Amino acid sequence: MSLKISNVKKRLKEGQVCFGTMLRILKSPQAVALCASEGWDYIILDTEHNDYDYETLGNFSLMAKYESLGLFVRVPDKLYHQMAQMLDIGAEGLILPQVKTGEETQRIIQSVKYAPMGQRGVSVSTTVTLFRDYNLDEYTEWANRELMTIIQIESEEGINNAERIVSTEGVDAIMIGPADLSHDMGISGQLHHPRMEEALREVIAQCNKYGVAPGIHLSNMEDANKWVNEGMRFVTYSYDSKFIKDGYKESLQGLRSIATGNNAKG
Numbered sequence: 615m616s617l618k619i620s621n622v623k624k625r626l627k628e629g630q631v632c633f634g635t636m637l638r639i640l641k642s643p644q645a646v647a648l649c650a651s652e653g654w655d656y657i658i659l660d661t662e663h664n665d666y667d668y669e670t671l672g673n674f675s676l677m678a679k680y681e682s683l684g685l686f687v688r689v690p691d692k693l694y695h696q697m698a699q700m701l702d703i704g705a706e707g708l709i710l711p712q713v714k715t716g717e718e719t720q721r722i723i724q725s726v727k728y729a730p731m732g733q734r735g736v737s738v739s740t741t742v743t744l745f746r747d748y749n750l751d752e753y754t755e756w757a758n759r760e761l762m763t764i765i766q767i768e769s770e771e772g773i774n775n776a777e778r779i780v781s782t783e784g785v786d787a788i789m790i791g792p793a794d795l796s797h798d799m800g801i802s803g804q805l806h807h808p809r810m811e812e813a814l815r816e817v818i819a820q821c822n823k824y825g826v827a828p829g830i831h832l833s834n835m836e837d838a839n840k841w842v843n844e845g846m847r848f849v850t851y852s853y854d855s856k857f858i859k860d861g862y863k864e865s866l867q868g869l870r871s872i873a874t875g876n877n878a879k880g
Contacts, residue, residue, distance in 0.1 A: 675704025707762025
């Protein structure tokens with residue numbers, strides 16, 4: 615069995631659009647197969663705002679090795695041990711929140727890449743290899759080539775430094791966090807504000823200039839349609855608890871309308 619090739623990274627390099635979603639509450643690794651069955655390109659496990667523990671992350675990572683979709687982890691912060699450990703546990707890429715400068719981006723690359731690209735400590739993960747034997751050169755070359763580094767720009771400072779962030783070697787994609795970005799800009803929640811739209815277009819332009827995939831996290835289909843048409847290609851849509859609540863709400867409204875109709879007939 616070969617080490618897993620990143621379909622997401624391959625498709626993004628080809629200029630294609632990839633769609634993923636975020637998990638916040640689902641704890642069973644069966645969620646990986648569930649999302650894969652519907653054709654999502656990737657899922658993100660959010661450890662910045664939620665309570666996934668290492669054992670759960672390991673189980674999810676192991677399950678993902680048998681599916682074609684990518685499994686990425688959003689870490690709480692850009693600390694070396696948090697980044698390197700998530701990759702050793704088996705994450706196929708990291709989402710790095712609140713990145714504001716080119717220097718910060720370079721430090722991230724140093725932590726997530728093996729030499730000669732970076733300084734990540736070498737450990738051959740049994741989850742990644744599915745307990746097969748690989749030599750160090752083969753493993754580290756694969757990791758530097760296939761594991762994804764996805765930077766989140768979530769502040770006005772980050773927008774102002776977008777070119778320096780995006781031009782850093784080793785960055786694969788950007789995922790704008792619109793809630794944090796709009797809040798930092800003093801226009802909280804106003805995704806359609808002219809300043810917000812200008813900021814998003816600046817990131818798209820810089821990503822296109824340096825061959826990095828521009829992306830965003832959205833929860834509205836109209837917004838997704840707009841920004842895909844404007845060039846966003848790494849598009850994370852909604853999250854598990856919202857999908858569940860929306861499904862419950864829609865079904866219950868349908869059932870209550872049936873009851874209302876029957877009462878009217880009676």
